[in-house]
Amino acid sequence: MPFPLLSSIIFLPLLAGLLILFIPKGRTGMIKGVAAAATGITLLFAIFMVMGFDYNNTLMQFSEKLSWIPQVNINYHLGVDGISIGLVFLTALLGFLACIGSFGIKERQKEYYFLYLLLNTGMLGTFLSLDLFLFYVFWELVLVPMYFLIGIWGGPRREYAAIKFFIYTLAGSVFMLLSILALYFTSQPHTFNMLELAAAGSTFAKSFQIMVFVGFYLGFAIKVPVFPFHTWLPDAHVEAPTPISVLLAGVLLKMGGYGFFRISYPILKDAAIYFALPFAILGLINIVYGAFVAMAQTDFKKMVAYSSVSHMGFVMLGLASMTVTGFNGALMQMFNHGIITGGMFLLVGVLYDRAHTRDLDKFGGLGAKMPVYAGVLIVFTLASLGLPGLSGFVSEFMSLMGGFTAFRLITTISVLGMVITAGYFLYMIQRVLLGPLNTAWSGIADINKRELFTLVPLMIVVVAIGVYPLIILNYQSPAITELVRHIGGLLL
Amino acid sequence: MSAAESIRYFLPELILAGSAIIVLIAGLFAGKRAVLGAFCLAAILLSIFCMPHSYEAAGPLFSNMLLNDTFSEFFKEISLLVIGLVILISIGYKGFSDEDAGEYYFLLLAAAVAMMVAASSNNLMMIYISLEAISLISYMLTAFLKRNRFSSEAALKYFLFGALATGVMLYGISFIYGIFGTTDLSVISGMLGTAGANSLAAAVALLLVFAGLSFKCALVPFHMWVPDAYQGAPTPITAFLSAGPKAIGFAILVRVFLKNFFPLFTGWADIAQAVAIITMTAGNIIAINQEDIKRMLGYSSIAQAGYILIGFVVGTSLGIQAVMYYLIAYVLMNIGAFGCVILVSNSIKSDHIGEYTGLAKREPILAFMLTIFLLSLAGIPPLAGFFGKFLVFASAIQSKYYMLAVAGIVNSVLAVYYYMKVVKFMYMGEPRMVAGEHKPLSVKLALIIALAGVLILGLFPVPFLRWIGNSLL
Numbered sequence: 001m002p003f004p005l006l007s008s009i010i011f012l013p014l015l016a017g018l019l020i021l022f023i024p025k026g027r028t029g030m031i032k033g034v035a036a037a038a039t040g041i042t043l044l045f046a047i048f049m050v051m052g053f054d055y056n057n058t059l060m061q062f063s064e065k066l067s068w069i070p071q072v073n074i075n076y077h078l079g080v081d082g083i084s085i086g087l088v089f090l091t092a093l094l095g096f097l098a099c100i101g102s103f104g105i106k107e108r109q110k111e112y113y114f115l116y117l118l119l120n121t122g123m124l125g126t127f128l129s130l131d132l133f134l135f136y137v138f139w140e141l142v143l144v145p146m147y148f149l150i151g152i153w154g155g156p157r158r159e160y161a162a163i164k165f166f167i168y169t170l171a172g173s174v175f176m177l178l179s180i181l182a183l184y185f186t187s188q189p190h191t192f193n194m195l196e197l198a199a200a201g202s203t204f205a206k207s208f209q210i211m212v213f214v215g216f217y218l219g220f221a222i223k224v225p226v227f228p229f230h231t232w233l234p235d236a237h238v239e240a241p242t243p244i245s246v247l248l249a250g251v252l253l254k255m256g257g258y259g260f261f262r263i264s265y266p267i268l269k270d271a272a273i274y275f276a277l278p279f280a281i282l283g284l285i286n287i288v289y290g291a292f293v294a295m296a297q298t299d300f301k302k303m304v305a306y307s308s309v310s311h312m313g314f315v316m317l318g319l320a321s322m323t324v325t326g327f328n329g330a331l332m333q334m335f336n337h338g339i340i341t342g343g344m345f346l347l348v349g350v351l352y353d354r355a356h357t358r359d360l361d362k363f364g365g366l367g368a369k370m371p372v373y374a375g376v377l378i379v380f381t382l383a384s385l386g387l388p389g390l391s392g393f394v395s396e397f398m399s400l401m402g403g404f405t406a407f408r409l410i411t412t413i414s415v416l417g418m419v420i421t422a423g424y425f426l427y428m429i430q431r432v433l434l435g436p437l438n439t440a441w442s443g444i445a446d447i448n449k450r451e452l453f454t455l456v457p458l459m460i461v462v463v464a465i466g467v468y469p470l471i472i473l474n475y476q477s478p479a480i481t482e483l484v485r486h487i488g489g490l491l492l
Numbered sequence: 493m494s495a496a497e498s499i500r501y502f503l504p505e506l507i508l509a510g511s512a513i514i515v516l517i518a519g520l521f522a523g524k525r526a527v528l529g530a531f532c533l534a535a536i537l538l539s540i541f542c543m544p545h546s547y548e549a550a551g552p553l554f555s556n557m558l559l560n561d562t563f564s565e566f567f568k569e570i571s572l573l574v575i576g577l578v579i580l581i582s583i584g585y586k587g588f589s590d591e592d593a594g595e596y597y598f599l600l601l602a603a604a605v606a607m608m609v610a611a612s613s614n615n616l617m618m619i620y621i622s623l624e625a626i627s628l629i630s631y632m633l634t635a636f637l638k639r640n641r642f643s644s645e646a647a648l649k650y651f652l653f654g655a656l657a658t659g660v661m662l663y664g665i666s667f668i669y670g671i672f673g674t675t676d677l678s679v680i681s682g683m684l685g686t687a688g689a690n691s692l693a694a695a696v697a698l699l700l701v702f703a704g705l706s707f708k709c710a711l712v713p714f715h716m717w718v719p720d721a722y723q724g725a726p727t728p729i730t731a732f733l734s735a736g737p738k739a740i741g742f743a744i745l746v747r748v749f750l751k752n753f754f755p756l757f758t759g760w761a762d763i764a765q766a767v768a769i770i771t772m773t774a775g776n777i778i779a780i781n782q783e784d785i786k787r788m789l790g791y792s793s794i795a796q797a798g799y800i801l802i803g804f805v806v807g808t809s810l811g812i813q814a815v816m817y818y819l820i821a822y823v824l825m826n827i828g829a830f831g832c833v834i835l836v837s838n839s840i841k842s843d844h845i846g847e848y849t850g851l852a853k854r855e856p857i858l859a860f861m862l863t864i865f866l867l868s869l870a871g872i873p874p875l876a877g878f879f880g881k882f883l884v885f886a887s888a889i890q891s892k893y894y895m896l897a898v899a900g901i902v903n904s905v906l907a908v909y910y911y912m913k914v915v916k917f918m919y920m921g922e923p924r925m926v927a928g929e930h931k932p933l934s935v936k937l938a939l940i941i942a943l944a945g946v947l948i949l950g951l952f953p954v955p956f957l958r959w960i961g962n963s964l965l
Contacts, residue, residue, distance in 0.1 A: 068954075069953055069957070071958070071961065072886070137878075140872055158920070163909070166908065174901035174904055175901065177882070177885065178897055178901060181885060181889040185889055185890045
């Protein structure tokens with residue numbers, strides 16, 4: 001039997017979390033060490049996975065399959081392909097960096113790191129599952145630690161934000177459960193296997209597909225979040241502690257987008273084509289509406305949160321296009337957004353740790369006091385607003401290009417979103433870094449080495465993809481092409 | 493099979509009945525409740541050991557009054573699990589004194605015998621008598637805190653409702669006797685199979701029987717007794733009431749309606765469907781505002797009965813399996829939750845949810861366990877309650893009961909709010925209560941069994957599904 005690489009990636013954090021439960025509460029150094037080592041080794045495993053991945057092969061790789069509950073044909077089935085590999089790597093990377101970023105947390109550390117590691121297991125499992133039941137278990141597993149992480153270590157309105165997050169996302173995912181069951185009982189033979197369902201997808205009646213698609217849509221759209229299901233996001237992001245915001249924006253939102261790629265589109269392709277126009281319109285609303293709302297914010301973190309709503313709109317637009325370019329753009333946008341926004345939240349956290357406020361109007365002139373911080377912030381801001389040469393531009397451009405072939409008018413209006421985005425990000429730079437120094441911050445310290453350590457790897461990725469996008473396109477493009485061919489979209 | 497031959501297969505019940513009498517007498521002399529409790533547990537283990545394996549001797553006992561089959565064996569084992577766990581948590585309960593212990597355990601063992609007989613009853617009279625026995629024992633146990641006004645009030649309400657419900661049921665049975673000339677279920681089922689029946693009269697009769705069983709399962713509108721009885725009864729008895737009679741009620745529902753009266757059931761499904769939806773919705777909505785945890789768990793158990801009823805309404809093989817699986821999960825998570833409530837109330841002398849603030853800091857392990865039980869009740873994977881819900885909803889989707897399935901999932905989301913409210917109090921906030929005190933070993937043991945059960949049932953349901961699959965009617 002080959003080494004179960006994917007299982008190791010998923011369960012190493014959980015094992016470390018259980019180990020932490022047996023470490024005395026006072027030995028915080030050891031707890032942090034175990035957590036960092038576990039997420040670090042997980043990242044190493046993920047790198048092995050990326051290096052061992054054959055990207056010309058569009059089949060599932062590193063597959064593992066064990067019978068779990070044979071009475072209802074449920075299998076422990078894992079695998080990775082060009083669609084999931086980027087997201088797994090992203091999760092492992094952010095999981096490690098946010099763990100380092102968590103070292104600033106001083107309260108109830110044992111519980112924190114246990115829950116943090118449990119969360120990592122849930123996220124990684126979601127991206128690697130190929131059985132719908134297993135997928136659902138991991139998907140829901142994410143909710144519980146996230147509830148506690150927001151509710152215990154969050155900001156002033158943490159309890160409200162935590163329960164809102166929990167109930168909102170649960171409400172979506174239970175409808176997904178019904179759709180999963182409907183697929184199971186309609187397929188012959190009954191199966192939860194995503195690959196078999198995708199192969200059998202064309203035999204399902206269109207009306208049935210539409211019904212099931214809507215069920216999945218509720219689960220995924222709330223996670224993405226797609227307008228009008230986005231209201232949990234600003235609350236959760238603002239109240240969550242910095243490292244958790246990083247994972248929320250960086251990984252959790254992608255679980256929804258990934259669901260479209262892995263489940264809704266391949267299995268329910270007629271419904272996907274049927275809903276292409278609504279997807280494009282929703283993408284447009286997300287892009288423009290999210291950007292306008294972001295512009296109105298005075299809270300730094302809330303602004304970044306709404307910018308996520310805007311950026312995730314490109315994923316919807318790319319998906320709606322039914323073209324290879326659009327799909328590539330959408331998938332890459334998820335990866336890039338994870339890296340960039342993860343970095344943005346870390347940067348907000350750096351400032352908040354020093355100033356204990358996130359009110360944009362209270363800053364000013366920090367560029368001179370914190371030159372290194374200013375430099376890093378500007379890089380991430382420019383990447384986020386889509387400056388050519390940085391990663392965000394490539395994926396947004398591809399999403400728009402795909403969208404343009406299918407929906408000219410909608411795509412043309414969507415481009416406005418990029419202008420507004422540039423507007424509010426530059427306005428933020430102006431308020432935080434430029435202008436006269438607010439004297440309250442005259443003693444503020446620049447970014448420290450630990451914080452820089454969490455940001456530099458992300459910066460390298462941002463620049464590398466911006467300059468040479470093939471490093472990621474090589475992995476995802478064959479799988480995307482295969483997917484578009486399967487759906488019957490345009491191979492453009 | 494004649495009475496003399498049947499005795500062999502009635503040994504488990506006889507062991508328990510004999511032990512019950514021994515405990516009652518021993519209680520007069522040796523008052524140590526832990527010792528008596530241990531004796532009862534030994535009797536239960538012996539009884540399980542003597543459980544005749546039905547494949548050896550499946551068939552009628554005592555002139556077809558009882559039926560010895562795998563289905564009844566399943567519910568006998570569930571009954572013994574319930575009583576065993578309740579005895580374990582009773583040993584650590586501080587509400588009553590040692591001198592009452594003999595009487596208390598006598599009633600619990602007698603309840604076990606009544607439940608086992610009810611599970612295997614194959615005659616409507618036998619069903620009535622055994623259910624009445626369970627009810628009478630339940631009233632007495634509810635009133636067991638003699639000097640507590642709430643306990644007496646609860647028992648009186650419970651008794652009045654129960655008397656009405658069983659009266660109604662007996663009335664229904666008399667109709668059935670009038671139609672078929674017998675109360676023997678096998679005979680009735682044979683007659684239905686060949687000749688059919690006067691459907692209107694039979695429908696009325698069945699409606700009345702259903703009403704009586706609804707009382708046992710605490711289905712709306714026969715749920716009114718639940719909150720008061722749950723709050724007033726000693727907490728171990730609350731755990732018993734929420735698990736034992738309910739499981740038996742469902743066993744009889746399945747046996748009577750799905751096995752023997754199935755030809756008449758089709759028109760019935762609509763009524764049962766409405767009852768299921770109303771039961772879970774009412775239970776969940778009222779539970780949201782409860783401030784006493786025992787009342788809250790009471791309403792939650794009403795809602796849980798609504799989910800279980802989905803499997804019954806569907807009535808397919810998968811539906812029955814879902815009912816049976818859900819009942820095991822339900823017994824474990826509910827008794828586990830009440831066990832935690834006992835330990836907390838031993839320590840803070842309150843069942844008020846607001847007093848749970850900061851429990852996680854003082855009692856991390858206890859808070860963790862209660863969280864797991866509540867999450868399982870809420871149906872969060874990978875715990876037992878989730879897989880139970882999964883099977884229930886699967887059976888509904890398979891048979892195209894989409895409305896039931898949607899009502900079920902909407903309710904699961906509603907329910908999360910009040911389960912998580914308790915979790916929120918435990919984990920978010922500063923502790924106000926005094927430092928934790930000694931926790932009785934027996935309660936810990938019960939909690940560990942329940943916790944392990946909830947985890948194993950959720951993660952590795954295969955052997956349990958196999959067991960259930962072999963125990964189907």
